[in-house]
Amino acid sequence: MCTTETPSLQQLTKLTILPSRSSQLSTPLTFLDKIDHIEINDTSERNGVVFYRIAVFLKHNTSHIPTIKSTAVSDQPDYQIERRFTDFANLRCKYCGEFMSYIVHSLSQPRALIKLATGVHTRKKLLTSFCNAFIIKALARKEHFRSLCTGYQTIPHIMEDFFRQVE
Secondary structure: OOOOOOOOOOOOOOOOOOOOHHHHHHHHHHHHHOEEEEEEEEEEEEOOEEEEEEEEEEOOOOOOOOOOOOOOOOOOOOEEEEEEHHHHHOOOOOOOHHHHHHHHHOOOOOOHHHHHHOOHHHHHHHHHHHHHHHHHHHHOOOHHHOOOOHHHHHHHHHHHHHHOOOO
C-alpha cells in the first residue's frame, strides 16, 4: 500500500477590501450617467444679467432586462436649472489636457468673444452643445489618466454641482 502525504493547506483568512479613489467618483459619475442630454431653449433676464434655463432630460431605464419597448425621451425635461454665462465659463478646466483641448478648439465654448459676437439664440445653441459634450467627456474616462490628472478626480464633482437641481 502506497501512502502519499498531502501537503497541508493553509487556512484561508478573511480579507476586507474597501474601495479607494473610485468611490469618491461614484456619486457624481452615477449622477452624470443618468443625464440623457440637456437643452437650452429659454432665457430670463434679471438685473441686466441673462440666465440660461437648462432643461435636463434624464435616462429612464427601469430595468436592465432587454425589452421591445423603446425608452423614448420625453419632450418635457425632468427638471430645469438656471445658470449665468459666467457659470458656464467657470466649467473651463485648468487640469485635464483632453478637456483643455476641447475647450481651446471648440467654437461652442463659453468665451467673451462668443458672448459679445453672438446673440442669445446662438449662444443657447452653442452652450447646449458645450454642455452635452462636457458630460460625454466626463463619462468617457480612460484608466491611464487616473494617476496623471487631478482634474480627472475633480471634473465629475464640478459637473455634478453644475447640473444638480437645488432642492
